[in-house]
Amino acid sequence: MDEVRTAVTPRAALLVFGTLALQLLFIASYVGALHHPEPTDVKVAVVAPGGAADQAAARLRQLPGGPLSPRVLPDEAAARRQLLNRDVDAALLVDPRGSTDTLLVASGQGTAETNALLNVFGQAEQRQQRTLRPVDVAPASPRDAEGLSSFYLVVGWCVGGYLCAAILAVSAGARPANRARALIRLATTALYAIAGGLLGAVITGPVLGALPGSVWALWGLGALTVFAVGAATLAFQTIFGVIGIGVAILVVVIGGNPSAGGAFPLPLLPDFWRAIGPALPVGASTWTARSIAYFRGNAVTGPLLVLSAWALGGIVVSLAAAGLRGGRRRAAEPPAPRPSAAP
Known part of the structure; x- marks a missing residue:
């Protein structure tokens, strides 16, 4: 017993318990944050002529789980500007005269988010019997x-x-x-x-x-x-x-x-x-x-x-x-x- 007291002082024991606490917090933080990534309230822009933009934004706002937080912008130039300024994470350009819409994305902010947005918008477009054409305006480096x-x-x-x-x-x-x-x-x-x-x-x-x-x-x-x-x-x-x-x-x-x-x-x-x-x-x-x-x-x-x-x-x-x-x-x-x- 004397050997134990000599080898592990009270101060050392406290530090060991502190290390155990840090270990458990490490596990809880990393697993808690990263075990189930899903988009929530992602800021996106919607561009369409007339009232079509408001209608499209309303549909996106009502998606199950609230993955998107859409805002209506007047034109594609404004959407690209906000995307490059990092005010929005994606922009949907709706073409009411055709069956294909364009999604502006920026994989430089992380391909995990880009893939998640392509999945969400792809499913939403499919419900409307429309197709989606992605355009990467700020692509990640091929070596990144x-x-x-x-x-x-x-x-x-x-x-x-x-x-x-x-x-x-x-x-x-x-x-x-x-x-x-x-x-x-x-x-x-x-x-x-x-x-x-x-x-x-x-x-x-x-x-x-x-x-x-x-x-x-x-x-x-x-x-x-x-x-x-x-x-x-x-x-x-x-x-x-x-x-x-x-x-x-x-x-x-x-x-x-x-x-x-x-x-x-x-x-x-x-x-x-x-x-x-x-x-x-x-x-x-x-x-x-x-x-x-x-x-x-x-x-x-x-x-x-x-x-x-x-x-x-x-x-x-x-x-x-x-x-x-x-x-x-x-x-x-x-x-x-x-x-x-x-x-």
Whole structure:
């Protein structure tokens, strides 16, 4: 029994139970988010002359299970513009004079969503004894299988961010002794983020040809993503000590990865994961990477603000918590002895 107490301290036992909790949350989050993807309230546009657009939109709105949330647009140009601006996920162009309608899609946002939309619209058109002609206005790269390269790139950036912060904690203590040391850790993380962002963008783009788009834009996104995750992890460690690494894994891996819209885009996820995904670093960065690669850099202001908020929050919390810790240490130190007076 003494050997057990020596080998497994109470602190180690608590950490083991914490690891078990993270494991179960990992399973629940991934399986819960990804086990049964189905479209719900997907934003789509409908274009048709006269009152035919309203009639078609009403039919789509009444589909069983509510897979679509249609809106009527005046013409094809407006539909294409909203699709490229990522305001809608597809657009149905109805031709009342013929029996074939056109569906504008964008496989760059993820082929899983495109296939789901083709299935939903195909069945709806079949009920009306009509045929569907798909047109991909923002196609995924032939080397970007299932449109997942952007997601895997972001996952790599995020892993690098929290591992860098974790290594700094393991090597010199989870909680920095004072504000100056916290600042040094943040600066080190920033340098790592610049290098990691660049190398990730170069490997994914010019080296492998998996993602089109500006390497410079992806570099900037990568640096911000790595730093945001690293700074947040440093903040968690400053507050919670080594347990902060587990908190970072909870936020980034357990909560962030399945809700990011990577394996299955957001419209295919359950409500909970669809709600939290855009507010977490993985989801915000995945959306932005896809916009850079396939949508001319559109609709990235919100996600970039999310990443900036995580980065700024990590800086502020790290410095504030380290400053408080340093102040308490100084207050606990005994006063220095006064020099004795000269005789």
